[in-house]
Amino acid sequence: MLAGSYIINTITGVFPMKTFRLLAAGLAMAFAFTAGAQQMGQQGGDQVDQLARMIDLTDEQQEEIRGILDEMQGDIQETQKQIQQLQQKLDGRVGPDYDEEAIRADAEKLGNLTGEMTAESILLQSRVESVFTEEQRKELEKQMQKQRQQMQRMQQQMRQQRSQGQGQGQGQQ
Numbered sequence: 001m002l003a004g005s006y007i008i009n010t011i012t013g014v015f016p017m018k019t020f021r022l023l024a025a026g027l028a029m030a031f032a033f034t035a036g037a038q039q040m041g042q043q044g045g046d047q048v049d050q051l052a053r054m055i056d057l058t059d060e061q062q063e064e065i066r067g068i069l070d071e072m073q074g075d076i077q078e079t080q081k082q083i084q085q086l087q088q089k090l091d092g093r094v095g096p097d098y099d100e101e102a103i104r105a106d107a108e109k110l111g112n113l114t115g116e117m118t119a120e121s122i123l124l125q126s127r128v129e130s131v132f133t134e135e136q137r138k139e140l141e142k143q144m145q146k147q148r149q150q151m152q153r154m155q156q157q158m159r160q161q162r163s164q165g166q167g168q169g170q171g172q173q
Helices: 017-027 033-055 059-092 100-129 134-170
Strands: none
Touching: 033 059, 033 134, 059 100
């Protein structure tokens, strides 16, 4: 998890970087789709408040974003629930007496649901971003850049610590 309660959506491999930045700028720092769509209702207000402080949202913008979240939250939660249930069902199919046809049918359903979840997340991000002004988008992009740099520094430090720990452990064998 990034500093604070932010999560960056890992869609960079699917979309060109410019498209990713536009989509991610809307909510990547504020709304945790991939890691907890079911918690969005509980955290939505706090995250809208964080976003409001970060890019100076007006009261009207905050209200509009909360309305979007409330409207789409149920769909996202239901899809997430179906995905989890189907994953559990597929996990239960592992074994020597497997049914290939059933596994393939469930895997296809899972693929469809995953695609639906991706679409719902992108639609939600896009709808929220449409509420921002151009200046707010630019400010959020600056904040995202700072966050990426901080994350890169943290990852670099972790790699250095791991390599130092491995080097120390080898001499003690």
